[in-house]
Amino acid sequence: MLVPPPLSLYVHLPWCVRKCPYCDFNSHEQRGALPFGDYVRALIADLEHDLPLAWGRTVHSVFFGGGTPSLFPADAIDDFLQQASARLRFAPGCEITLETNPGTAEHGRFDGYLAAGVNRLSFGVQSFDDGCLQRLGRIHDSREAEAAVKLAQDAGFDNINLDLMYALPGQDLAGAAADLERAFALDPAHVSHYQLTLEPNTLFAARPPGGIPDEDAAWDIQEHCQEMLAAAGFEHYEVSAYARPGRQCAHNLNYWRFGDYIGIGAGAHGKISLGAAQTVRRRWRLKHPTAWMSVAGGADALGGDEDVEPSRLPFEYMLNALRLHEGFALADFEARTGLARTTIAAELADAVSRGWLDVDRERVVPTALGRRLGNDVVSLFLA
Numbered sequence: 001m002l003v004p005p006p007l008s009l010y011v012h013l014p015w016c017v018r019k020c021p022y023c024d025f026n027s028h029e030q031r032g033a034l035p036f037g038d039y040v041r042a043l044i045a046d047l048e049h050d051l052p053l054a055w056g057r058t059v060h061s062v063f064f065g066g067g068t069p070s071l072f073p074a075d076a077i078d079d080f081l082q083q084a085s086a087r088l089r090f091a092p093g094c095e096i097t098l099e100t101n102p103g104t105a106e107h108g109r110f111d112g113y114l115a116a117g118v119n120r121l122s123f124g125v126q127s128f129d130d131g132c133l134q135r136l137g138r139i140h141d142s143r144e145a146e147a148a149v150k151l152a153q154d155a156g157f158d159n160i161n162l163d164l165m166y167a168l169p170g171q172d173l174a175g176a177a178a179d180l181e182r183a184f185a186l187d188p189a190h191v192s193h194y195q196l197t198l199e200p201n202t203l204f205a206a207r208p209p210g211g212i213p214d215e216d217a218a219w220d221i222q223e224h225c226q227e228m229l230a231a232a233g234f235e236h237y238e239v240s241a242y243a244r245p246g247r248q249c250a251h252n253l254n255y256w257r258f259g260d261y262i263g264i265g266a267g268a269h270g271k272i273s274l275g276a277a278q279t280v281r282r283r284w285r286l287k288h289p290t291a292w293m294s295v296a297g298g299a300d301a302l303g304g305d306e307d308v309e310p311s312r313l314p315f316e317y318m319l320n321a322l323r324l325h326e327g328f329a330l331a332d333f334e335a336r337t338g339l340a341r342t343t344i345a346a347e348l349a350d351a352v353s354r355g356w357l358d359v360d361r362e363r364v365v366p367t368a369l370g371r372r373l374g375n376d377v378v379s380l381f382l383a
């Protein structure tokens, strides 16, 4: 029996000062003044379009992702949150995260975000090495990144994530370790530590920069950095996510636990469990900001809207849940897919025999080997 899980709200803000050469997110270089007011109006229209899918449900987290959400002035974020909370019930203590590029940290902006209700910031730092930052095409240097985080802390933010990437062009193990030391000195609550990937359709994929550490070197960096993060008191709870106790990202945890989310804004994806129909609906928006804005609020703004084939649900569930070190409870698998645990019994037994998963009566937990071979484990569950 499919039981609707916790609900989150994802808000996509698609513009950046400059497009980074490694980035395949739906982000667009800013040309001229940005239409903040019109964009917020379009977001609310989009939200209203999705409300019938979520009547009576409470929102447990909000995430402004991008692009560069910190290009938006605080009053636009405030306007959006006020209008959204008049239409949806926000849980007490609802986590509200805003992604921030350190190159957009104007003085006074953080007080405004805090007053608007934002209570968590995620900074795209990437590295504290100025040579690496230049090769990544970033718009800020390491001093600006440190200054931006301190400005936010002075404004009163205490729940801060730093995004770092490793295996960067020209980076060795000592350089990656030095990046982590500089991050620790800022006392973040959370660190996201991503291996740089060459995504198709990016400048880096077309013309890879020299000096990217090979897979063995990248593995050494990862292992060493994991030890450093653990020694500094960060729990490794997901492939790339590390948190101080109690500071896991509630929004991302909800994705990984196969929770529900409304996704609004250009190119945003949503997933909603419909109890009456016993189905999981996926819905996504047109990708291009101006195309989406011109039709937001109507069915024309949808890039797609479809129910997930039940035979695909085990794979989609595992793609998320097996990223977590905690794994998942079999009862949650049943509640979130509407499928009996017996439908995955053969695949689970196969994964256990290969040493990839531990299964007891109630929980499924990836082993260290299973975490390392994540894609192979998940592909066992392809229909």
Ligand SMILES: C[S@@+](CC[C@H](N)C(=O)[O-])C[C@H]1O[C@@H](n2cnc3c(N)ncnc32)[C@H](O)[C@@H]1O
Pocket (backbone or CB within 6 Å): 022, 023, 024, 025, 065, 066, 067, 068, 099, 100, 101, 102, 123, 124, 125, 126, 163, 164, 165, 194, 195, 196, 197, 198, 199
């Ligand atoms: C939407 S961006 C975050 C905020 C903001 N746009 C910024 O870059 O400062 C999300 C994060 O994904 C990571 N990321 C983006 N492209 C990546 C890639 N090709 N490989 C690994 N990590 C990547 C970066 O750490 C980035 O901060």
Ligand code: SF4
Pocket (backbone or CB within 6 Å): 015, 016, 018, 019, 020, 023, 024, 025, 027, 066, 067, 068, 101, 124
């Ligand atoms: S600032 Fe962030 S979202 Fe924008 S292009 Fe760079 S990595 Fe991508």
